Amino acid sequence: MTPVCAPRHGEDFAAAGPLLRDRQPASHHCDRSYRQPRPATPGAAFFPGPRPANPLVTKLQCFHPLGPDEAAALDDLGGDPATMQPEQVLVHDGEAPASVCLILEGFAYRYKSTADGRRQILGYLIPGDLCEVELRGKGRFDHGVAALSGGKVARIPIAAWTGLRSQFPGIDRGCALASLSERSILREWLMNVGQRNALQRLAHFFCEISARLRAIGHVNPDGSVYFPVSQAALADTTGLTTVHVNRSLKQLRKDGMIHLRRQQLTILDRHRLAQLAEFDGDYLRLKRLAE
Amino acid sequence: MTPVCAPRHGEDFAAAGPLLRDRQPASHHCDRSYRQPRPATPGAAFFPGPRPANPLVTKLQCFHPLGPDEAAALDDLGGDPATMQPEQVLVHDGEAPASVCLILEGFAYRYKSTADGRRQILGYLIPGDLCEVELRGKGRFDHGVAALSGGKVARIPIAAWTGLRSQFPGIDRGCALASLSERSILREWLMNVGQRNALQRLAHFFCEISARLRAIGHVNPDGSVYFPVSQAALADTTGLTTVHVNRSLKQLRKDGMIHLRRQQLTILDRHRLAQLAEFDGDYLRLKRLAE
DNA sequence: CGAAGAGTTGAAGCTCGTCAATAATCGTGG
DNA sequence: CCACGATTATTGACGAGCTTCAACTCTTCG
Numbered sequence: 001m002t003p004v005c006a007p008r009h010g011e012d013f014a015a016a017g018p019l020l021r022d023r024q025p026a027s028h029h030c031d032r033s034y035r036q037p038r039p040a041t042p043g044a045a046f047f048p049g050p051r052p053a054n055p056l057v058t059k060l061q062c063f064h065p066l067g068p069d070e071a072a073a074l075d076d077l078g079g080d081p082a083t084m085q086p087e088q089v090l091v092h093d094g095e096a097p098a099s100v101c102l103i104l105e106g107f108a109y110r111y112k113s114t115a116d117g118r119r120q121i122l123g124y125l126i127p128g129d130l131c132e133v134e135l136r137g138k139g140r141f142d143h144g145v146a147a148l149s150g151g152k153v154a155r156i157p158i159a160a161w162t163g164l165r166s167q168f169p170g171i172d173r174g175c176a177l178a179s180l181s182e183r184s185i186l187r188e189w190l191m192n193v194g195q196r197n198a199l200q201r202l203a204h205f206f207c208e209i210s211a212r213l214r215a216i217g218h219v220n221p222d223g224s225v226y227f228p229v230s231q232a233a234l235a236d237t238t239g240l241t242t243v244h245v246n247r248s249l250k251q252l253r254k255d256g257m258i259h260l261r262r263q264q265l266t267i268l269d270r271h272r273l274a275q276l277a278e279f280d281g282d283y284l285r286l287k288r289l290a291e
Numbered sequence: 292m293t294p295v296c297a298p299r300h301g302e303d304f305a306a307a308g309p310l311l312r313d314r315q316p317a318s319h320h321c322d323r324s325y326r327q328p329r330p331a332t333p334g335a336a337f338f339p340g341p342r343p344a345n346p347l348v349t350k351l352q353c354f355h356p357l358g359p360d361e362a363a364a365l366d367d368l369g370g371d372p373a374t375m376q377p378e379q380v381l382v383h384d385g386e387a388p389a390s391v392c393l394i395l396e397g398f399a400y401r402y403k404s405t406a407d408g409r410r411q412i413l414g415y416l417i418p419g420d421l422c423e424v425e426l427r428g429k430g431r432f433d434h435g436v437a438a439l440s441g442g443k444v445a446r447i448p449i450a451a452w453t454g455l456r457s458q459f460p461g462i463d464r465g466c467a468l469a470s471l472s473e474r475s476i477l478r479e480w481l482m483n484v485g486q487r488n489a490l491q492r493l494a495h496f497f498c499e500i501s502a503r504l505r506a507i508g509h510v511n512p513d514g515s516v517y518f519p520v521s522q523a524a525l526a527d528t529t530g531l532t533t534v535h536v537n538r539s540l541k542q543l544r545k546d547g548m549i550h551l552r553r554q555q556l557t558i559l560d561r562h563r564l565a566q567l568a569e570f571d572g573d574y575l576r577l578k579r580l581a582e
Numbered sequence: 583c584g585a586a587g588a589g590t591t592g593a594a595g596c597t598c599g600t601c602a603a604t605a606a607t608c609g610t611g612g
Numbered sequence: 613c614c615a616c617g618a619t620t621a622t623t624g625a626c627g628a629g630c631t632t633c634a635a636c637t638c639t640t641c642g
Contacts, residue, residue, distance in 0.1 A: 247591090
């Protein structure tokens with residue numbers, strides 16, 4: 001836990017562009033937010049090649065095959081993607097948003113906070129992930145959603161989105177399966193935080209997020225993945241403190257399991273890491289897991 | 292955690308009736324499982340009055356009003372309710388059951404186990420709760436479900452159940468809302484285990500389960516509720532050990548917050564308990580909360 | 583370069599876990 | 613109705629994992 005009210009230095013989504021915060025006084029700071037993350041080693045291409053226009057297509061196809069018309073419909077969704085900045089709130093706790101929120105680039109996270117500012121991260125949203133309104137109309141969020149890194153989001157009006165889901169059964173089914181996957185992840189996280197020690201919790205999270213990133217093709221040629229998760233966020237994810245996260249990471253590094261530096265995560269020994277964490281990715285329900 | 296392979300001394304549901312275990316050698320032990328729990332104090336009526344035939348109706352109405360035809364359809368579901376015995380497995384981890392499982396009496400729970408026998412309880416099923424197959428056909432469980440106490444279950448064939456949901460929109464919506472409630476509970480549990488201390492975790496769980504039981508009318512005249520949850524189960528729910536649960540309960544009792552004895556839980560000071568746990572029942576999404 | 587954030591480290595302490603033994607309770611059979 | 617065996621609850625002593633506090637270093641970015 002980290003005793004700061006989440007989201008730290010949070011900004012309102014609606015007031016994103018012009019609003020400047022004391023913490024980020026520079027005027028074109030937001031550039032950073034949707035720039036491709038810099039390579040881990042100078043010169044190394046960050047992503048294998050040009051990305052498909054709509055990561056949602058890639059993501060849904062991890063769960064259910066889409067027809068060409070369905071993929072086209074999703075591509076047409078577009079709208080104007082907005083940039084998101086680190087710690088910017090996408091959905092407030094208690095809000096009933098009028099739109100569905102699609103992550104195009106970067107990471108976001110769901111969270112809950114305690115009165116004294118402790119924060120629990122409830123899940124991560126990576127490119128292609130949707131932050132849906134639960135059941136038309138009725139959907140008050142019982143948690144918040146915020147950007148973890150800079151990136152891009154698309155806001156899709158609820159009407160348009162439900163229309164799309166009802167019109168294209170493949171999309172609908174893909175989303176339903178993705179939603180089940182999310183619930184399975186929640187259960188696994190509860191297991192993680194409730195029953196495993198610090199080393200295992202971190203190892204499990206690394207296995208999971210790397211599987212998800214691989215599934216949507218977000219792997220660098222050298223096998224590393226973009227991982228903009230600070231140790232403070234790791235702490236709030238695993239129910240530990242930053243200090244203990246730091247020490248546990250040191251251990252994992254010493255044991256040759258991972259390499260984590262400059263927002264680049266490399267899993268050096270997938271087998272041992274999974275064994276330590278008792279990780280079995282079946283619960284993710286991904287059709288095709290890279291490798 | 293409790294280092295025993297969950298479900299402890301588990302029995303197969305299919306082989307329920309005749310199967311006897313070394314641990315329970317007596318031949319009519321199963322009597323206990325579907326008997327009404329005995330009164331906390333001799334002579335006290337356990338339930339206010341005769342219960343409605345189908346607790347599912349009561350439960351769904353906590354989320355969405357049902358038409359008379361819909362309630363009638365649920366009543367007709369019936370089938371032959373089977374008795375369940377404590378620790379009997381209702382759905383195995385990894386199973387793809389052919390029926391939906393409705394709890395009629397008693398408590399059940401979802402769980403996951405580690406290799407070394409530690410167990411995390413992922414949620415409780417109380418009368419009226421359904422253990423649905425997730426998405427027709429595809430539904431392999433990534434966790435197990437077992438009876439916590441003795442009770443009764445009804446098995447509803449998937450086809451009949453999906454038919455019912457598609458035929459009656461009120462039922463369908465009620466179930467969808469109930470499912471959202473379950474997910475919200477999962478998130479709240481993650482928060483609980485990740486960010487709160489032992490006292491708070493227990494307090495929060497008591498607040499939650501008592502709210503759910505009140506919502507379906509399972510309250511005794513004296514305000515107590517049937518609570519067949521052993522300290523070992525509480526430990527596996529909260530990610531603590533039985534010893535520490537025991538000490539924390541002692542503290543809660545000393546502070547005059549709860550009374551817990553012989554499977555009867557009374558919340559003596561709801562306000563202070565909720566305050567300690569930072570409990571706000573909104574996430575349960577119950578339309579009418581008793582009181 | 584300088585400031586701010588993120589990561590790292592040490593020392594001390596507290597919450598919670600482990601081990602182990604005793605007491606209370608429950609269900610069953612005599 | 614009481615006694616017995618098994619499970620569950622309770623307690624003490626001790627130890628470990630994790631937290632807290634606080635300082636320092638490294639990285640990032642204007």
